[in-house]
Amino acid sequence: MDRLWDSDYRYAVSTIKEVKDCLNVISQKTLSEEKNKYITITRAKLSTLRKTINNLEISYREMTKQAVSENMMEGKRRDLDAVKRSQEELEREMERQSRYTELPDGMQSAPKPDFANMQRTELYDYRNSLMRAQDRELEMLDTTAGAIKSISTHIRDEVHMQSGLLGDLEGAIDTSNVMVLQNRTNFTQLIERSSKPRLMMYIVVLTTILLLLIFI
Numbered sequence: 001m002d003r004l005w006d007s008d009y010r011y012a013v014s015t016i017k018e019v020k021d022c023l024n025v026i027s028q029k030t031l032s033e034e035k036n037k038y039i040t041i042t043r044a045k046l047s048t049l050r051k052t053i054n055n056l057e058i059s060y061r062e063m064t065k066q067a068v069s070e071n072m073m074e075g076k077r078r079d080l081d082a083v084k085r086s087q088e089e090l091e092r093e094m095e096r097q098s099r100y101t102e103l104p105d106g107m108q109s110a111p112k113p114d115f116a117n118m119q120r121t122e123l124y125d126y127r128n129s130l131m132r133a134q135d136r137e138l139e140m141l142d143t144t145a146g147a148i149k150s151i152s153t154h155i156r157d158e159v160h161m162q163s164g165l166l167g168d169l170e171g172a173i174d175t176s177n178v179m180v181l182q183n184r185t186n187f188t189q190l191i192e193r194s195s196k197p198r199l200m201m202y203i204v205v206l207t208t209i210l211l212l213l214i215f216i
Helices: 002-028 032-064 068-101 122-215
Strands: none
Touching: 002 032, 002 068, 002 122, 032 068
16 A cells, blocks of 8 residues: 555656646747647646545555554655645646636637748747747657556556455465365364264173173
8 A cells, every 4th residue: 555655646746747837838828729738738637636636545544544653644644735735726826827818708819820921030930939839748748648657557566466465365265275174174083083982882881781681
């Protein structure tokens, strides 16, 4: 359980950093289309962060039922509270950015640039800005892919651990069955051994009584 906590906590901290980076990009964008694109990405990351925090809370409750030191649990409580505060701050900032970005009904979107009337330097600068935005988007996609891979690895490790526990349980059950059979065999043999002398004693006593009755 402690390993699951550490993995989820590291992922939560990493996601918080990614959301902050996305919000910084949104605040620097001027075109609504570009802002809305990053807002969609940021909302997806915030949704993932909420799920991770939920997993942390579940792990924390499970650890409180185990023999974990009080100091360690206090530290984990502080870490969890810090993550939740960061998530709440990011949610508020996301709401603020969305409110400023969304256009009122009936308002036209920003006009497309007039490439025909642009100077060469303006075209060059515009192209470079698009390339930089694309590079940032590719970096964010790469980061998201890495996060998905990390989650997949985390799930695979959990499945392997559960499979190992099931294997140990099956082995323990088999061992218990063998011991039960051995004890049953030993008990049967013990009964048989203890019954034979008693039976012989009964036969001798009955024979003696019969002889006495005959000769008396």
